[in-house]
Structures are given as structure tokens and as C-alpha cells.
Amino acid sequence: MSPQPGPHSLNQVRYIMGADGSGTTKPDSPTFYQELGQFTHQSLISEFSFDQPWPTWEMHPNGDEFVYLLAGDTDMVLWQAGVERVVRINTPGEYVVVPKGAWHTARPHSATSMLFVTPGEGTLNAEVPPDWTAPDR
Template identity: 50%
Template sequence: MPSEIKPLNINSTYVVMDGSGNAMPVSVSDTFYEELSRTFGDFKNKRLVSQLNFDRDWGTWEMHPAGEEFVCLISGQIDLILKQNGVENRLPLDTPGSYVIVPKGIWHTAKVHQPCSVLFITPGEGTQNRAV
């Protein structure tokens, strides 16, 4: 057990969880994703727990080939849009605590209706992005 257990804040310190059940706090900075790659490599068998705030639509589609992503609304209002077989499925998240589990390999983006805060648990290995 660590010598000191203290509270952290998801706004400034994300968590990387591995397949063995370990949870490692990681400070958020302007170079966070570059540091994440340097520290954790290809992210195999790892998930990132993060919280992000949005005041505009996402500028990209993303897809996670290594597993399902948990997307939970903390506040605000968004539509999560999943694209399957060329068809867009719009899923409204308008109540705090509402969530979607995005299936493995499905492209998704979001339309923001009200500034929002969203909690993610993301299988990062092989994540792909493309412009909306």
C-alpha cells in the first residue's frame, strides 16, 4: 500500500488503469498525450480515465479498436453520434449521469447543445481520429 493516500482531482490528474488492476495518476499538461505515449507506449491493456469540458462540437471523429469506451455526462447537454455501416445514430445525453458505452471499433463524435463536462474511460491502444 502506498505510504500516503490523498485525494486528487480528475480535472488536473487523469488515471491510467492497467489489465492487472493497477491505477496510476497522471498529471494533465499541455503535452499530456505526448507524455502518455512516452510513459505507456502503445497503451496495450490500459484504459485512460479522464474528464473533459466542451463548449463546442467535437472537431474529429474517433474510434477505439482495442475495446469499448464509457462516456458519461456529468453536466450540460450533448448528442453522442455513432456511425455504424455509414448510418449516424444520435444518442442524446441530457441528464447528469446518463452514459453510452461506445462499441469497439465504432466511429463517434459529439454535438454540444450546452457547455458540458464528460467523464471517459477509454481503451487507448490504437485510437484513431479523423476530421469531421
């Protein structure tokens, strides 16, 4: 069944799209991700605002993630195959494609808001990627 047309606030009510293009809405809550379960063949469309580095890294093994800058200035830090890549986005409208299987985190330079289209099935979170080594700076 299709969700009510809205209006909805994406930072309060997430949109979950199935592989067939159908979707549903789900209010954000402290247990939101636990309630999603396995998240099979679905993508989560969400908005997040942050002004501190993310406390963890994440990885999506079943698809690329689309990350669109709404406001702010941040480094998206990608880790894949033992190589770190830092992509700075600071102009609203810019976006990053996080490749399938790439660990990633964000380190903002200022308060930042972003739109995410996330292939959720199998998403992993960790304090650091399993094969991560701190780069020489």
C-alpha cells in the first residue's frame, strides 16, 4: 500500500523504497534501525544533520549509497581495499557516490545536512573498518 502523500518531514519520517519502486513511510525513533529488520531489497531515503564527526564507520555490501549535500561542509572519508579517499563537499547540490563495499564516515568542517539514499540490506557498522590502518598525516 502506498503511503499518504504528505507532506512529510524527511528528518522525522523516513521513506523506504522497495526494489519494485513501491514505498512506505516510517517515523524515526530510537529503535528505528532495529525495527527495520533485515531491510531486504529496500533503500532508505533519509536526511541527517550533524556537526561532529560520526562516531562509527559503515559499509553497504549490496549497493552504492547516494549522499547529497543540502547544507554545510564535510569530508566524506571512504576506505576500500586498504586505501583512504577523502572527498570534501561544501557546495549545496554536490553529491558523493559511496561505492558498494566501501567503509565510510563523515568529518564535518561545519554544521552539515545531507540526504542519503542507502541500500540497507546487510549494512555493517564498526568503530573502524576491519582492515583500517591510520594514514600518515
